[in-house]
Amino acid sequence: MNSSLKPLVLELGARYVRCGVSGERAPRCVERWEVSAVTLVPSMLAVLYATANHTALVVDCGWAETRMLPVFKGIPLLHLYTSEAESSVRIHGGGA
Numbered sequence: 001m002n003s004s005l006k007p008l009v010l011e012l013g014a015r016y017v018r019c020g021v022s023g024e025r026a027p028r029c030v031e032r033w034e035v036s037a038v039t040l041v042p043s044m045l046a047v048l049y050a051t052a053n054h055t056a057l058v059v060d061c062g063w064a065e066t067r068m069l070p071v072f073k074g075i076p077l078l079h080l081y082t083s084e085a086e087s088s089v090r091i092h093g094g095g096a
Contacts, residue, residue: 012040044069045076063088 007022020027041049044058044067054074060067068082 045071048074061088
């Protein structure tokens, strides 16, 4: 990772979205919301919205880790959340 790269800043406000680069005086982009509502969904729950399920065991097999989260009637059971080191990077032997 290049240490000279500055972080991207994304501010999701009630009326506007502003994007910029950390350390700059003003945002590079300002967009006005043109919708009646915006809902931000945690990534592990997005699959439930897409499939219209309310109860499921969500298994996310990612590159760095595998995450498991049971959801009952739309409520994530956070005390049962599990993360394992078994992941795509280990299966593929660390190659890109």
